[in-house]
Amino acid sequence: MKLFMPERVIFEPSSLKYPLGVELYDFFTNNDIEVIKSTSNKTSSFIPGITPITKYTNSKKTILITTMKNKKLDFCSPSADYQFSLVSNCPGSCEYCYLQTTQGEKPSIKVYVNLEDIFQVIKQHIKDEGITTFEVASLGDPLALEHITGSLAKTIEFFGELENAKLRVVTKFSNVDSLLQLKHNGNTRFRVSINTENVIDNFEHNTARLNERIETASKLIAHNYPIGFIVAPIMVYDTWEEDYKDLFTLLYEGFGYKYNHEEITFELIQHRFTARAKDMILQRFPHTKLDMDEEKRMLKWGRYGRFKYVYPKEQSCEIKTFISSLIMDKFPNAKIEYFT
Numbered sequence: 001m002k003l004f005m006p007e008r009v010i011f012e013p014s015s016l017k018y019p020l021g022v023e024l025y026d027f028f029t030n031n032d033i034e035v036i037k038s039t040s041n042k043t044s045s046f047i048p049g050i051t052p053i054t055k056y057t058n059s060k061k062t063i064l065i066t067t068m069k070n071k072k073l074d075f076c077s078p079s080a081d082y083q084f085s086l087v088s089n090c091p092g093s094c095e096y097c098y099l100q101t102t103q104g105e106k107p108s109i110k111v112y113v114n115l116e117d118i119f120q121v122i123k124q125h126i127k128d129e130g131i132t133t134f135e136v137a138s139l140g141d142p143l144a145l146e147h148i149t150g151s152l153a154k155t156i157e158f159f160g161e162l163e164n165a166k167l168r169v170v171t172k173f174s175n176v177d178s179l180l181q182l183k184h185n186g187n188t189r190f191r192v193s194i195n196t197e198n199v200i201d202n203f204e205h206n207t208a209r210l211n212e213r214i215e216t217a218s219k220l221i222a223h224n225y226p227i228g229f230i231v232a233p234i235m236v237y238d239t240w241e242e243d244y245k246d247l248f249t250l251l252y253e254g255f256g257y258k259y260n261h262e263e264i265t266f267e268l269i270q271h272r273f274t275a276r277a278k279d280m281i282l283q284r285f286p287h288t289k290l291d292m293d294e295e296k297r298m299l300k301w302g303r304y305g306r307f308k309y310v311y312p313k314e315q316s317c318e319i320k321t322f323i324s325s326l327i328m329d330k331f332p333n334a335k336i337e338y339f340t
């Protein structure tokens, strides 16, 4: 897919004190991108837009260069012990995106340039015993910006030298070539996000196509990265069973048969939405085909203090059983880590 380039980049004052901030400043000014040096951390007024749609689309073309101030990492159940971020948000426009309600009305893409501080905080969270796992993609997709920042590569090599910590990355993008030769030491597990062609075509705008994602997984495993797949969000619609069957056939033909399946993991996440997310999605995508009919769902209390709508118990058991059987049919030794 075509690599993303922003229309405008805003630098917060603190960002230019770090080598990566300065490097990015030079890069964007040399590439004829609109660069704004902000004198304060209040930057949303630099992003044009009046309606929810124009605010959203302009924000998705804007990068904010900033610094990560958190010294304490959040837990990241069920996928890892902790989460941290190199970026938040991404240039993709998935209609169902779980970040719709957490990034404000102008969800620009944030890049954190104080990598040394971030690595220091990670080191402080490694447990004395056992392996500590860290998720880097819970608030965005760092691979989507890797051709600009290079910071995922530095993070993979940082983890490559750690003995008791593992990195976990999720992506819907495909530009992994710059990561293939890194000294990762098997400490980074990539999980490629996959879904039916129907879901990708209708809801996952500006992300890599399914065949590109499968090719990405093949390249990574050929370079000895541990690999997994996140099947998310699993949606029930008229032809969902045939479509998910096709998905695993394509995955098997494009990737699966070549490798030892024992090392492959699957994470399964059913589609869910909150009342607030539904409202936001309808403002930004008024013609969305997303099924957000509350009558067909049940309410479940979420860990972020909000009720979310998930499939009713019987239906979610059916989804879990069906998708698990498709996986076991094609990848009998793979590990299904969780269904949620």
Ligand code: SF4
Pocket (backbone or CB within 6 Å): 089, 090, 091, 092, 093, 094, 097, 098, 099, 139, 140, 141, 172, 207
């Ligand atoms: S790729 Fe991930 S972070 Fe980006 S819009 Fe889609 S769901 Fe959200």
